[in-house]
Amino acid sequence: MRSTDHTGRRVRREDLPVSELLYVLWGRRGLVTCAVGLLVLAVLFFSLVRGPDYAAEAVVGITPQQPSVESAEQEVFAEEVFGAVASRGLLEEAARRAGWGSRTEEFRERLDPEPSVAQDGRAVLRVTFxxxxxxxxxxxxxxxxxxxxxxxxxxxxxxxxxxxxxxxxELVGAASPREAYLSYHPLLYLLLAVALGVVLGGAAALLLDSRGHRWRDARDAEMTLRAPVLGVIPEYSALEREE
Incomplete structure (x- = not known):
């Protein structure tokens, strides 16, 4: 479609203002709704299969037996100690003590040991499970x-x-069931699913709107120019080439 301004020059739509974007999305609202609905259903199904997920943290204090470790090097020191001690045997024995038996890989996937520095500057290992x-x-x-x-x-x-x-x-902070917290928040994932559905559905709507680079009708031209359109001249060049 071709339109002309008051000087008679042919004008094409090059940008996509917010009003026009909303116009396209509203015209394809069914597509956007389907995208949002599919993602929300996927999150609900994942939440149903996964179930609740709680996390607890234990803190181990690590003290150097040599005074050569400065406060600025405590985190590096903690990483070196963790690297020297952590092993496959440690993981298997910990899984056995926790009642996981031979399910070492599942135990490892749920485990997150992180060397760090406490607020007092001491090297620690934070064990989250x-x-x-x-x-x-x-x-x-x-x-x-x-x-x-x-x-x-x-x-x-x-x-x-x-x-x-x-x-x-030494164990400076044992994990307590009363302090365990939910590490998986279904509501947050539902909100993310809605936002992602709007983005994906909107992108698909713009992609399907193959005439998005030109004005589709007088209303579209009015929204883009923010001015009344007195007339629209159809473009016959494409039809003439086909003939």
Whole structure:
């Protein structure tokens, strides 16, 4: 479609203002609604299959046995100790103590040990574990944290990392079922599904609107120019070429 302005020049729609975008989305509202509905159903199904997901955290304090570790190097020190102690055997034993038996891989997927520095500048290992209920989450975090303390203290009598580092550890914060929290928020994921559905549905609507680079009718021209349209001249060049 071709339109002319007051000077007689042919004008094409090059930009997409908000009013026109809303106009296109409203014209394709069925498509947008279907996209939102499909994503919301997917989130609801995922929530039903997954069920509740609780997380609990245990904190292990790591103390260097040498005064050479400065406060600015505490996080690096914690990472070195964690790398020297963490092993497949540690994971398997922690899973067994927490009641997971031979399901080591599932236990590992729910486990998140993170070396960091506490507010007082001390090197710590934060052990977060996700469980189906608060008691299971706390048991998993405490089992790994306590076994980690045992391994660090055992190796602390020797020299870790090739004889250049020694450390001691203690459980400074055990995980409690009463402090476990929901790590999966269905409402948040539903809101994200709605937003993503609007974006994907809107993109599909603009893609299907193949005439989006030209004015479709007088109303479209009025919305773009924000001025009344006195007349519209159809473009016959395409028809003439076909003939």
């Amino acid at each position: 996700r469980g189906d209920d608060p008691r299971q989450a706390a048991a998993g975090a405490n089992a790994y944290a306590r076994l980690f303390v045992e391994r660090v203290n055992r190796l602390g009598q020797e020299r870790l990392a090739g004889g250049s580092l020694a450390a001691g550890a």
